Amino acid sequence: MSGFLTARDVRRDFQIGDRTLSVLKGIDLEVSPGEVVAIVGPSGAGKSTLLHILGLLDRPTSGVVSFLGKPYSDHSDAERARMRNSVFSFIFQFYHLLPELTALENAVLPKMISHGAVEWMIGRREARRRAIELLERMGMEKRLKHVPGALSGGERQRVAIARALITNPDIVFCDEPTGNLDTVTSQEIQDLLWSIAEERKTAFVMVTHEPSLAKRAHRVVRMVDGLIVDGGMTARAEVAGGGVGKP
Ligand SMILES: Nc1ncnc2c1ncn2[C@@H]1O[C@H](COP(=O)(O)OP(=O)(O)OP(=O)(O)O)[C@@H](O)[C@H]1O
Ligand SMILES: [Mg+2]
Numbered sequence: 001m002s003g004f005l006t007a008r009d010v011r012r013d014f015q016i017g018d019r020t021l022s023v024l025k026g027i028d029l030e031v032s033p034g035e036v037v038a039i040v041g042p043s044g045a046g047k048s049t050l051l052h053i054l055g056l057l058d059r060p061t062s063g064v065v066s067f068l069g070k071p072y073s074d075h076s077d078a079e080r081a082r083m084r085n086s087v088f089s090f091i092f093q094f095y096h097l098l099p100e101l102t103a104l105e106n107a108v109l110p111k112m113i114s115h116g117a118v119e120w121m122i123g124r125r126e127a128r129r130r131a132i133e134l135l136e137r138m139g140m141e142k143r144l145k146h147v148p149g150a151l152s153g154g155e156r157q158r159v160a161i162a163r164a165l166i167t168n169p170d171i172v173f174c175d176e177p178t179g180n181l182d183t184v185t186s187q188e189i190q191d192l193l194w195s196i197a198e199e200r201k202t203a204f205v206m207v208t209h210e211p212s213l214a215k216r217a218h219r220v221v222r223m224v225d226g227l228i229v230d231g232g233m234t235a236r237a238e239v240a241g242g243g244v245g246k247p
Contacts, residue, residue, distance in 0.1 A: 003066070003068060003069040004030070004031060004032050004033050004067070004068065004170075004203070005029075005030065005031040005054065005065075005066070005067055005171060005203065005205075006029065006030050006031075006064075006065070006066045007027050007028060007029040007030075007050075007053075007054065007063065007064070007065045008028055008063055008064045008065075008066075009026050009027070009028065009062070009063040009064070010024055010026070010027040010028075010029075010050070010053060010060045010062075010063035010064070010065060011024050011025060011026055011027075011060060011061050011062045011063050012024040012046070012049055012050075012053060012058070012060050012061050013061045022226060023046045023049050023226055024046050024049055024050060024053070024060070024226050025225070025226035025227050026063070026227065027050060027063070027226075027227070027228055027232070028228065028232050028233070029050075029054075029221065029228060029232045029233075030232070030233050031171070031203050031205055032203070033170070033201060033203055034197070034201035034202065034203055035203050035204075035218050035219065036194070036197050036203070036204045036206070036216070036217045036218045036219075037203075037204070037205050037206070037217060037218065037219050037220075037221055037231075038206050038207075038208055038213060038214040038217035038219070038220045038221065039051070039205065039206065039207045039208070039221045039223060040207075040208060040209070040214050040220055040221070040222055040223070041222055041223035041224055042224065045223040045224055045225060045226065046223060046225075046226045047175075047207040047223055048175055048207060050223070051173050051175055051205065051207055053065060053073070054173060054205065055084070055088050055090055055171075055173040056072065056080045056083055056084045056088060057084075057090070059073060060073055067083070067087065067170075067171075082114075085110055085113060085114045085167060086114065086167055086169070087169055087170045087171065088169055088170070088171050088172075088173065089110070089163075089164040089165070089167060089169040089171075089172050089173070090164060090172070090173050090174070090175070091157070091160050091161060091164050091172060091173070091174040091175070091177045092160070092174075092175050092176075092177075093175055093176040093177065093179040093180050094180060095148065095153075095156040095157055095159070095160045096160065097148040097156060097159055097160060097163075098148075099147060099148050099149060100147065101147065101148075102144065102145045102146060102147055103135060103140060103143050103144055103145070103146050103147075103148075103151065103155075103159045103162075104128065104131055104132065104135065104144040104145065106148070106159050106160075106163055107131040107134060107135055107159055107162040107163045107166055108127050108128055108131040108166065109163060110163060110166055110167050111123065111127035111130075111131075111166055111167065112124075112127070114167065115127075127166070130166060131162060131166055132144065134161075134162040134165055134166060135158070135159070135162050138158040138161065138162060138192060139158070140155065140158050140159070140162070143155055152185075153180055153181050153182075153185060154181055154185035154188060154189060157177065157178075157180075157181065157189050158189070158192070161189075161192065161193070161196070165196065165200075165202075168200075169202060170202065170203060171202070171203045171204075171205065172202055172203070172204050172205075173204075173205050173206075174193070174204060174205070174206040174207065174208075175207045176207055176208055176209060177189060177193065177206060177208070178190060178208070178210055178213060179208070179209065179210070186210065186212075186213075187212070190212065190213055190216065193206075194216060219231050
């Protein structure tokens with residue numbers, strides 16, 4: 001299906017003093033529902049910059065990003081925040097958990113933010129139940145009350161994954177989700193991400209330097225120096241005129 005997530009001629013310049021640094025130089029990308037896409041390429045290629053633009057953490061200098069056919073790069077800040085908290089979510093290399101909150105509280109946080117005060121009073125119990133269910137699913141049932149400082153790297157990333165899934169997003173953006181973990185833990189987290197992608201048909205767009213992770217993706221997008229050199233379009237989109245899809 002085309003038009004799920006698309007980027008068209010996306011460019012991003014940074015102004016450094018009187019110099020303009022062109023970091024993204026015209027990106028065309030499509031992602032389909034339930035697709036797991038790995039973005040690979042050398043350091044400085046613009047992978048994180050692209051992920052931030054797709055996930056509404058940054059705006060392109062020019063070009064269009066759309067979700068379900070609707071451009072969202074020009075949305076108001078309020079609308080962008082709403083999307084970031086409902087249809088999209090993020091998993092980062094360094095977890096970005098709040099240190100003073102427990103695993104359970106961290107996981108439930110996006111729900112708390114997206115609800116108004118009254119809604120939260122009503123929905124709180126259900127949100128907690130869902131966070132507990134997600135954390136248990138990840139083998140974290142004995143760690144619900146631990147703060148991040150009392151958790152291992154792999155455990156912290158499991159909390160971050162639960163937090164990313166609590167809103168039931170359509171797309172999860174991951175920036176080197178296993179980059180800070182040892183090989184065995186990385187493998188466990190990869191297994192977890194893959195089983196979630198399969199179970200829920202959530203799309204994952206993952207920036208990674210790990211060949212083992214890229215190898216498992218449905219598609220590998222290769223970036224070099226601000227451009228996609230391979231894999232930007234879905235198989236279907238590459239068939240002229242939409243075509244009949246995969247053989
Ligand atoms: N806010 C910014 N201001 C200026 N330059 C920036 C900014 N953000 C990124 N850059 C530059 O853009 C280029 C691409 O950065 P980006 O973080 O997207 O690379 P990357 O492909 O994710 O690299 P890595 O694999 O090392 O994480 C780099 O040269 C970086 O210095
Ligand atoms: Mg990066």
